[in-house]
Amino acid sequence: MERLWPVEISPRAKYLRTFWAELARTHSHLLWLGLLADAFGFESMFLQFWRIRERVLDLLEMTAGHRVIPSVNIIGGVRRDITPEQKKVIIDTLDIIRKESDELVKVVTRDYTVKKRTVGIGVVTKEQAIQLGCVGPVLRASGVPEDARLTKYDAYGDLNYEPVVETAGDCYARTLVRAREIFQSIDLQLEALSKLPEGEIAVKVKGNPPKNEAVMRVEAPRGELFYYAKGNGSRNLERMKIRTPTFANLPSLLVMLPGCELADVPVIVLSIDPCICCMER
């Protein structure tokens, strides 16, 4: 939204935004891995993953106030700051999360029953993925190194970031991409916290949105999120368009579902991480 005015936000706000985005990604992927285990009836692992996720939610509540949706972003910066004491707690907790999820991710990636239900199921080839306009982990699991974080918005330009890519394009590859992204996002959080610059957290933005257009692509946990806003100088925006990742990923089911067994349908549908309320707009 700052691109409408346009306003430059402070470096500290950029790093804090990156930190919260990555923390939300860790929570979202842990939630998804739990749901995947639930989709093929591995109930105990489902709860094991959600137990780790609870630690992430506690971190979110401690730093941002809410458990799931941080709602810290305001036009011009962020609303909350991270104190040095909180930083220590975050680093310690992230270490525990990394250790605990490492144990469980090994189960997901090596276990016979999990492999039996995911390997070779719901395959999307590289060409099909590009043609159907997939985004996020679905696209990366098909071997396309495409990620909105490569556009270097916020603090991603300064951080050591490379997209996680798998080539098989099946449910197992999508699981691997999300599992590896958990560790990558923990690394990114630690890096963002260690490089956190001093300074203001928010710039005051005055007045109504001017006559201007702005486009922004960000990488949400489920994939690329697209924002378009058009102001006309009044209090209300003239047009606002949000394209959510599920909307882009849904057509890929046309390739994945035909010919599969009925018992595999929940796993395949879940493998694109559908969020129906995001899509239905």
Added chain:
Amino acid sequence: MPFMLPTILKNLFTGYATRLYPVQVREPFENARGHIRFNEDKCIMCGVCAMRCPSVSITVEKKKNELTFYPARCIVCEVCIHACPSDAIDLIFKWRTPFYEKPVEIYKSTRIAQLRETADAATDAATDAAKEEESAKEDK
């Protein structure tokens, strides 16, 4: 299953991961967004919070001196807290307890009530004075 074995064994010998909730409650974090409360002494019934609220959980009727707050609609986004010109909204860290019926809270601004009282008293005094004058004229 062999890869799950260490986790299973560990879980066998560790305690519960959950808390006995109503008996054992975790202290809320500092700055956690529990719920909001209006300060009747500071509120000036300007209606900025009602205008900004994204979930339409506040309505202000200035004539009646009444601010109605629907806590069940509130998403604790803090927009009203930052918009309030007189700092009349406080963030409470503790969560609300569950309820059977959706509560409705009505607040009245003490400042406006006082102003109105004094204004009413002034008008009353003025009418009294006018009446006295009239009666005095009639007497003459």
